[in-house]
Structure formats: structure tokens, C-alpha cells
């Protein structure tokens with residue numbers, strides 16, 4: 494028997510490997526089927542290598558290591574937590590708004606136990622899920638009624654399908670926006686069967702432009718907030734009160750797509766004023782729609798508030814069923830809204846806590862990082878993000894790290910556990926403490942120590 498054959502005979506069997514503790518632990522993570530498959534593939538590879546190369550030995554521990562690595566590579570989860578050191582508070586690619594502790598708890602309770610999602614405790618009969626967040630939304634916004642759907646894009650689709658199908662919707666040319674990820678207002682309108690009537694010019698639209706376009710086929714005037722860009726210079730848009738007065742006089746609806754939809758004024762934080770939901774309701778809009786996971790700071794959802802008669806039509810449309818949200822979303826939404834009612838949103842809702850965080854606190858944080866891992870502290874800007882407040886930023890302090898290749902450092906940070914997402918400017922890696930959670934700091938510093 495040749496040496497090679499003797500060597501091959503010493504290769505362990507699948508069964509003997511399965512009996513090893515390290516491999517047994519892998520079966521508890523990945524299941525026996527996947528582990529057996531990986532063992533067979535690895536043994537076949539090793540056998541081929543031994544036959545074809547000059548190798549005269551193998552180590553069983555190395556074999557097990559490579560099985561573990563290949564399992565980890567092939568079956569790593571695609572949705573996992575990261576450390577957001579970009580300073581972009583509502584980062585759409587990183588999951589937008591984080592939830593408050595009480596919203597997290599409300600989701601866990603709703604997940605654990607049966608609940609009254611569609612059950613009326615008074616009568617013991619079937620109830621409606623559509624009531625859940627409605628009362629608190631009415632209280633907070635002053636609107637007559639409210640409805641929660643899957644996201645703000647769904648809200649628009651439902652509004653246009655239920656109230657403007659086969660009819661005309663008048664919108665300013667300056668508001669035919671693409672929101673991101675290819676989501677364009679004109680495309681949505683086409684899909685819902687509403688005919689788009691563009692008025693005005695890119696930079697200026699007057700109330701008379703709207704008035705001239707309205708006719709017996711018109712269903713509504715739609716205003717869409719230019720959430721991700723800013724027009725400056727020779728620009729003009731009528732005030733919402735002018736639009737709602739015109740709509741009322743001509744018997745059409747006035748609908749305001751606020752995009753982010755703040756319930757709290759952003760101006761006291763040195764930001765531009767983001768229009769609030771309360772302002773749009775007070776201005777007389779029949780319907781106002783906005784996202785749940787942008788400045789509201791809650792779960793992904795689209796919220797529609799407005800007149801009881803318009804909302805009744807939305808609720809009874811077949812699409813309302815297709816676009817409805819589940820119990821987890823309701824639970825998180827109500828818990829988030831309760832912060833606004835109690836008046837503790839700035840402390841408890843992460844989006845607002847990050848917006849309100851003082852520059853002094855952020856600088857102290859950056860300096861403490863710098864003392865531990867090096868780098869210098871520089872002034873910079875954080876962004877609110879999420880298609881809100883374009884062109885305005887929050888002054889921040891950044892940890893700036895010089896490295897031979899910032900690109901490579903960014904890659905190394907992304908490979909850390911948990912991954913760290915940072916940015917580069919002027920050939921340095923920049924880390925913004927504003928969006929890093931206190932409990933993530935130790936991991937962040939460890940990841941920073943390993944870059945070069």
C-alpha cells in the first residue's frame with residue numbers, strides 16, 4: 494500500500510467527526526443535515542488535495558475549523574445588528590428609526606400573548622383593528638380620524654386609488670419628486686389609476702395655476718413635501734391654507750403628503766422647520782399622510798389622518814386590507830405615540846434623543862474615544878436623514894482616524910462583530926458618537942483597535 498493510500502485511510506469518517514464535541518455544537522447551530530453535508534464536502538476536498546498535491550498530512554482540527562468557517566460563510570444571516578457611526582440618524586439603509594424601550598417592550602408583549610387585535614372585550618364579538626392607534630393620533634394631531642397602513646408609499650397608493658381613480662389629481666411641477674430607491678410620485682399616481690395634472694413650473698407654482706387646472710374631472714389637489722432636496726432662490730409655492738381654501742371652494746380634496754411628518758418642531762434644535770402634522774391638519778387638509786419610521790421615531794408604517802368622511806372611504810376600500818399592519822406594528826406605534834402625549838419624546842424616542850443630544854456631550858464622547866484608541870477630535874455635521882430636512886445639519890464632534898487606506902479600514906470595520914458603519918472624508922475615517930448607542934461603545938472601540 495502506498496503512503497498516499499495509508500494517508501487517505503486515516504481520514505476520519507463522517508460519523509466519527511459527528512461524535513466530536515466541536516462538530517456536535519455545530520449541529521446545534523445549523524442542524525444535522527447541513528453539518529453532514531459540509532463534512533462530506535470537506536472530506537472530499539481534503540481527499541482530492543491529498544491525492545493531487547505533495548501534502549503528506551492533514552490535521553483533524555484544521556478540518557473541523559474549515560467546516561465551521563464554510564458553514565458560517567454560507568449561512569450567515571443577512572439581517573443583523575450594526576453600529577451606526579455615520580451620524581445619519583434616520584438611515585434608511587440601516588433600518589431608519591430605532592424604537593424606544595417602551596415600544597420594544599410593547600412589541601415583545603404583543604408577540605408573546607394573545608391580544609385584542611380584533612376583539613371587543615365589552616361585547617365579546619369581533620372588533621376592528623383599525624381603531625387601535627386612531628384615538629391617540631386624533632388627540633395628538635387634532636384630526637377627526639386616523640388610519641395606519643404599511644408605509645407612507647402605501648398610504649399614497651390607498652388615498653389615490655380610493656379617492657382619485659379615473660379622475661384628475663392636480664400637483665405642482667416642483668413636487669413631482671423621486672423619494673429614493675426609484676419611488677416616484679408620478680409612477681405611484683399612474684399605478685393607482687389617477688391622472689396627473691402638472692401645474693406651474695419647476696421653481697414656481699401660484700395658486701392661480703391650481704385654480705385654472707381644476708375642473709369637473711378633478712378629485713384632489715396633492716401637495717408632496719420635497720423631502721430629500723431643497724429649492725432655493727427664485728421659488729414659490731402657495732401656502733397650504735391657500736390650497737385647502739381653493740379645494741374647498743371647488744369641491745375637491747386637499748391632500749398633504751408630508752413625508753417625514755414631525756409631531757415636534759425641529760427648529761429649536763438649530764434645524765430648518767420641518768412642517769408638522771398638526772400644522773397641516775390646522776391648515777384644513779382633508780388628508781395628511783406621513784411615515785411612521787422617519788421623524789415620528791416609530792415602526793415602519795404609513796399614517797393617514799384627516800376628515801372622518803375621507804377616512805371612512807379609505808377604510809372600506811379593498812386595498813386597506815392588503816396594506817394593513819400587524820399587531821407588532823400597532824403595539825410599537827401606540828407606545829411611540831404615548832411618548833408624545835406624556836411629553837417625554839425627547840428623552841425616550843431615540844430619533845429625538847439623538848437630535849436633542851448636546852454638542853458638549855458628543856464632544857466629550859469623541860474625546861473619550863480618542864483617549865482610548867487615538868485619532869483626533871474634529872468638528873463636523875450629523876444629518877437627520879430619512880428624506881427629512883435636506884440641506885440642514887446638526888453640528889457634531891467626530892473622531893477622525895488617519896490610516897494608510899481609509900477604504901480598507903472601512904472594510905475592516907464592516908467585518909467587525911458587530912459590523913461598524915463609518916464614513917470617510919479627506920482621507921480619514923470619521924466616527925460620529927451621535928448615532929452610537931451607549932451599549933455599543935465597547936464593541937466599537939475594540940473594532941477601532943483592530944484597523945490599520
Ligand SMILES: *Cc1c(COP(=O)(O)O)cnc(C)c1O
Nearest residue numbers: 644645646718720752753784880
Ligand atoms: C419617505 C417619503 C415617502 C415614502 O414613505 P415610506 O414610509 O418610506 O413608504 C413618501 N412621500 C414622501 C414625501 C417621503 O418623504
